[in-house]
Each structure stands twice: as structure tokens, then as C-alpha cells.
Amino acid sequence: MVTMQNYDNIEYLSETIRVCIKRRFGDDCEIANIALATLGGSNRTVLFNVVRGSYPLRLVLRQETVPSEYSPFLPSDMQYRVLEVVYEHGIPVPRPLFELEAADNLGQGYVVTAVPGETLPKRLINSAEYVTMRARFLQQSAEILAKLHTIDHVLVPGLSALQESSDPLGAQIALYDRYGEPHPAIEFAFRYLAKYEPEHGAKNFLHGDFRNGNMIVGTEGIRVLLDWECAHTGSVMEEIGWFCARSWRFGRVDLAAGGFGDRETFYRAYEKASGNLVDRESSRWWEIFGVMRWAIYNIMQSHGHLSRERRSPAFAACGRNTGIIEYDLLKIIAKEFD
Amino acid sequence: MFNDPPNASELLLTVREYIEQLLPDLERQDKYHGLCCAYLLDVVMRELEEPPNIGDHSNNALKALLNNKDELSETEFMSSLCASIRRGDQDGNLDRLLILLTSHVSKKVRVSNPDYLDTKDYL
Numbered sequence: 001m002v003t004m005q006n007y008d009n010i011e012y013l014s015e016t017i018r019v020c021i022k023r024r025f026g027d028d029c030e031i032a033n034i035a036l037a038t039l040g041g042s043n044r045t046v047l048f049n050v051v052r053g054s055y056p057l058r059l060v061l062r063q064e065t066v067p068s069e070y071s072p073f074l075p076s077d078m079q080y081r082v083l084e085v086v087y088e089h090g091i092p093v094p095r096p097l098f099e100l101e102a103a104d105n106l107g108q109g110y111v112v113t114a115v116p117g118e119t120l121p122k123r124l125i126n127s128a129e130y131v132t133m134r135a136r137f138l139q140q141s142a143e144i145l146a147k148l149h150t151i152d153h154v155l156v157p158g159l160s161a162l163q164e165s166s167d168p169l170g171a172q173i174a175l176y177d178r179y180g181e182p183h184p185a186i187e188f189a190f191r192y193l194a195k196y197e198p199e200h201g202a203k204n205f206l207h208g209d210f211r212n213g214n215m216i217v218g219t220e221g222i223r224v225l226l227d228w229e230c231a232h233t234g235s236v237m238e239e240i241g242w243f244c245a246r247s248w249r250f251g252r253v254d255l256a257a258g259g260f261g262d263r264e265t266f267y268r269a270y271e272k273a274s275g276n277l278v279d280r281e282s283s284r285w286w287e288i289f290g291v292m293r294w295a296i297y298n299i300m301q302s303h304g305h306l307s308r309e310r311r312s313p314a315f316a317a318c319g320r321n322t323g324i325i326e327y328d329l330l331k332i333i334a335k336e337f338d
Numbered sequence: 339m340f341n342d343p344p345n346a347s348e349l350l351l352t353v354r355e356y357i358e359q360l361l362p363d364l365e366r367q368d369k370y371h372g373l374c375c376a377y378l379l380d381v382v383m384r385e386l387e388e389p390p391n392i393g394d395h396s397n398n399a400l401k402a403l404l405n406n407k408d409e410l411s412e413t414e415f416m417s418s419l420c421a422s423i424r425r426g427d428q429d430g431n432l433d434r435l436l437i438l439l440t441s442h443v444s445k446k447v448r449v450s451n452p453d454y455l456d457t458k459d460y461l
């Protein structure tokens with residue numbers, strides 16, 4: 001039987017992945033250098049080499065952890081379809097290779113190519129190696145988003161039917177309500193956001209979690225975008241506001257656009273790349289929405305820890321991080337924080 | 339109940355110091371979780387040291403908003419306040435509520451990350 005305990009056992013994982021790979025690549029290949037990456041919100045990430053002859057191929061297994069009725073994330077088959085579609089449209093993503101099948105005995109998930117590089121946001125923002133690259137990251141972010149937003153979302157069946165797509169505020173309220181924790185600051189934000197909600201206009205294909213931390217970069221620029229489990233449809237201002245939310249500045253609060261630069265530079269780069277105007281007021285509303293959403297995601301991670309679905313010190317810390325995000329939220333609404 | 343020393347704070351500090359010693363030798367993933375553990379111990383130490391009446395003023399003011407005369411537990415009171423905000427009962431009080439909630443949240447941040455607070459919210 002496939003259990004969380006089995007997944008955490010590196011020997012069990014190695015053997016199961018070996019069988020899974022040999023089913024597809026043949027008996028003459030071997031598996032080596034298996035490693036668990038940081039546990040993400042919904043997917044376990046396992047890196048491994050496929051060795052055939054002298055040239056190893058580094059791959060990544062993205063494995064759904066215990067599927068939860070509380071999870072706001074796309075099921076892995078939809079994630080895989082999203083990856084296929086954006087890859088075909090030239091968005092930089094790890095190349096999708098195959099989806100897991102029942103015979104793999106690895107649960108739900110898929111395998112993509114591994115991409116070397118840096119993902120740690122603080123290093124991207126603060127290390128000397130990347131400090132001169134911030135402007136490039138900002139420009140590339142605008143260009144990639146502009147391109148992504150032109151993809152026809154109908155290519156991913158079900159994407160526009162998600163509650164995140166049809167009723168974004170209602171989706172967050174529903175998610176928050178599932179955890180049964182009273183957070184008056186978040187309730188206040190719901191009320192504030194409902195009162196000032198702008199018209200959202202056309203619905204576009206959105207990454208849903210496009211930010212510093214969900215990309216692999218090198219010293220030449222952004223290599224690939226990761227973590228597509230929040231993809232949905234919506235106003236492009238949602239994506240622009242999320243990218244500029246205060247939570248991704250990692251100590252550099254002056255660098256409002258993703259910790260890479262100022263808002264106006266990012267807005268203009270997006271306008272130039274997309275040919276569409278950025279609605280500044282709407283984007284600011286989405287920034288507040290984004291900080292509220294991030295607070296709820298921290299409650300979700302803490303809940304995952306307390307329910308023993310996904311135990312980790314990081315998820316326990318998320319519970320106590322929620323108040324810090326609420327503090328940002330209220331200070332932004334009060335216009336004391338930018 | 340009387341316990342022999344070390345007291346709870348000293349015990350936590352002992353564990354924290356040991357984690358600190360381990361951190362330089364840990365690899366990326368373990369180091370990250372080690373740092374999280376050190377942070378969690380800091381939170382617990384601050385929580386043990388926090389005077390229990392800090393923030394009572396804002397809590398009492400929030401209770402006054404609800405005309406709360408019942409003896410509700412802290413969780414029951416927070417749930418009632420949330421329901422009241424959700425129903426729109428506080429829509430006429432939003433400016434005042436924002437100030438009181440900032441004070442309420444500041445109390446949590448004083449425990450989770452006091453360095454994050456604006457000076458005026460610290461006191």
C-alpha cells in the first residue's frame with residue numbers, strides 16, 4: 001500500500017521510482033542521486049538521475065501528497081495539462097515527460113525534466129551574484145506574463161470552472177471557512193475588499209502564483225517558472241497585483257515589484273510587452289487581496305501540520321507567521337505600508 | 339507544582355543552543371528546517387515571557403464593540419467578532435475597528451516576530 005510513510009522512506013522511493021522509470025525507458029537504465037527537495041504546499045518534489053550509458057538525465061517527480069478536501073490546488077492531472085499547454089506555447093517551464101499511472105504505485109503525480117539554478121528568494125534579492133540581474137528578472141517577468149496571458153485557457157478543460165476563476169473573493173472566503181480558525185483581521189479584509197472590488201473585465205490564463213520563489217534563475221536570467229498548481233483564469237491585474245504583493249519582497253520593501261524593482265517600471269514593461277494598459281488602482285486592490293490570500297495559505301499549511309497530513313517545522317511556523325501577514329494586511333489597508 | 343531547575347525557559351534555551359551548534363553542518367533542506375525549529379523555540383520563549391495582560395486594552399475595546407457582557411472564552415469571543423464583521427454589523431465602525439485590530443494583531447506579532455513591528459505598535 002502507498003502511504004506517506006512509504007513516500008518518506010528514501011529506499012522505498014528509490015525502488016518504486018526505479019520500477020516506474022524502467023517501465024518507460026527500458027531495463028538498461030538505472031536510477032541514481034535521488035534527493036527530496038523542499039516539501040511544497042501540495043506536491044512532493046523528488047529529484048533523481050536516469051543513467052543509461054555514460055550520460056545521466058536529471059528528472060523531477062512531482063508527487064501529490066495526501067489529496068485533501070481542504071486543498072485549493074489543482075489535481076495533478078490538471079497541473080500536467082497546464083504544463084503541456086504552456087510548454088507548447090513557449091513559456092519557459094520544465095519539460096513535461098509523463099504522468100504517473102496506477103501501476104507505478106506512486107500515487108498521483110508526473111515527471112518533468114530538472115532545471116539547475118537558484119530558487120531561494122532571499123538569495124535572488126540580496127546576494128551580490130544576482131544584484132545586477134534584478135532589472136533583467138523584472139523585465140523577463142513582465143514579458144513572460146504578457147505571453148502567458150494570451151494563451152487560450154479553453155485548452156485546459158475545467159480551468160475557467162474553478163471557483164478561483166469565477167469568484168476569486170468567494171473562493172478565498174470558502175477556503176478560510178474550512179479551517180474554522182477565527183481571524184478578525186482577515187474578516188476585516190474580506191469586508192474591505194468586497195466594498196472596494198473593481199470590475200474585473202476579461203478572463204485570461206493565469207499562473208496563479210507567479211512570484212519570486214516560484215522560478216528557477218541563473219546569472220543570465222529566468223530559466224523556468226515552477227509551481228503551476230494554482231493556475232486558473234481571471235483578470236491579468238490579479239497576477240500583476242500578486243507579483244507586487246508585499247509578501248515577496250523579503251526585507252526589501254522598497255522593491256515592490258516582486259523584490260526586483262519598482263511598480264512603475266514593471267507596469268510599463270508589462271504594458272509594452274502585452275500592448276494592454278495596467279489598471280493601477282485595480283492592481284493595488286489585488287495586492288491587498290494577495291496578502292489576504294497569503295495569510296489564508298499560511299493557515300492552510302498550519303492546518304496541514306496540525307491535522308498530521310504534512311508534518312514539518314516549516315508548516316508549524318506558518319501558523320505563527322499568519323499574524324505577521326495580517327499585520328501587513330491591516331497596515332496596507334490603513335495606507336501606512338506601501 | 340514545584341520542579342527542579344532548569345526551568346522551562348532554560349530548557350528551551352538549551353535545545354535552541356544545541357540546534358544552533360548543528361546548523362553549520364546541515365545541508366540545505368535540513369538547515370531550513372533547523373532554522374524553523376530555532377525560530378519556533380524563540381516564539382515559545384517569548385510566549386512564556388509575555389505578560390498576560392499585554393493588549394488587554396484593545397481586547398476590552400473590541401469586546402465593547404460587540405456589547406459583549408457574556409463571559410466568553412478568548413476563542414469564542416474571536417469567533418463572535420468574526421461573525422459580527424462578516425454580517426456587516428461593524429460596517430459603521432470600520433476606521434475604529436482597523437485601529438483596534440492592528441493593536442490585536444500587534445500583540446501576536448510581539449510574540450512571533452517583535453522586530454517586525456513599527457515602534458508605535460510595539461508599546
